[in-house]
Amino acid sequence: MSVVLVEQPTPDVAVVRLNRPDARNALNQEVRSALAEHFDRLGQAAEVRCIVLTGGERCFAAGADIRAMADAGAIEIMLRQTQRLWQAIAACPKPVIAAVNGYAWGGGCELAMHADIIIAGEGASFCQPEVKVGIMPGAGGTQRLTRAVGKFQAMKMVLTGLPVSAREALAMGLASEVVADDAVQARALELARHIATLPPLAIAQIKEVLLAGQDASLDTALMLERKAFQLLFASADQKEGMRAFLEKRPPVFRGG
Structure with missing residues (x-):
């Protein structure tokens, strides 16, 4: 089964869903490539007016797949050119709404920050824990985060690797709205459908x-x-x- 699913509940709204539940939607190269392919296509699809990005009702994305990185060397990491895959999401001309339940950690937090609106469940948490495994964020976790929440909140997150709750994320500007966990997907779709009615x-x-x-x-x-x-x-x-x-x-x- 595909690691990323695309559904269209209506012709003008697309839902891009991470689909690695056994790995808590960890982001490996296969997932990143699939995301890039789908966002490239949806960004050019005239009928699509808004995109919802989600990991489902339990976990958004718990980070990069450490197993796929642990033994890699610097040149191998450089040659993966993952920034090109992320760019497909960053450059998408359609509004993107992230529907975040559960963990949005590491690469998952960076993925959420590629969206234009973030709807978080009460039980969601956001974290950049890369420092705990000897590295640092590499897909916007120092740059997009600073632009979203300011220097001092960003420094606290990336230097400690500690998570923040959905309510803390809302207060610091890392989320647009916090709703009940079981209302996240519906609220994201509601907003997407509203945006799809606009010019x-x-x-x-x-x-x-x-x-x-x-x-x-x-x-x-x-x-x-x-x-x-x-x-x-x-x-x-x-x-x-x-x-x-x-x-x-x-x-x-x-x-x-």
Whole structure:
């Protein structure tokens, strides 16, 4: 059976599900390759407007597969080029919602941080424990984490290797929302379906500008925002959205 499953509960929403329950969804090269393949395809699929990324109701992903790394040398690790596989998720133009139950540790925490929204269950926990096995995060655990929660919270997580609870993650900015464990999957799908009803060109521009602006000066980021704002006035969806507002009716966005 595939290590990553893709379901489409509706044509415009896709669910990407890690499927290694016996290994707590540990991330080996097979899983990373499958994720990259699916995100490449879904990112280009015109009908898909939002993606939910999950490990299921028990465990998101407990980290990298240590058995596949323990005896590897530096050159072997370098030649695996895993950053290219992660990039397929980071570069996905569609909004990605991580539905996190249980462990999001190590590579699992880094995987969740590739999403745009994180819905966590009350029993979820987030951790970067790499220092405990003699290494450090290698897929964004020092960089994305710092951008999400700030220097001091990130330093505490990566230097101690200690987990934080879902509520702590929410307070520090590492989660968007915390719900009951048995409501995580449904809430993520609810948000995905809502986003799927919105104009996809505007959604794509919002995601692109927000992410690009994080690493730009304020003046440059504001320029990117302004240009994207102006560009959307060339879309049919902008005309439909504003006419629907004035006519007091629901809009129908077609992505043009």
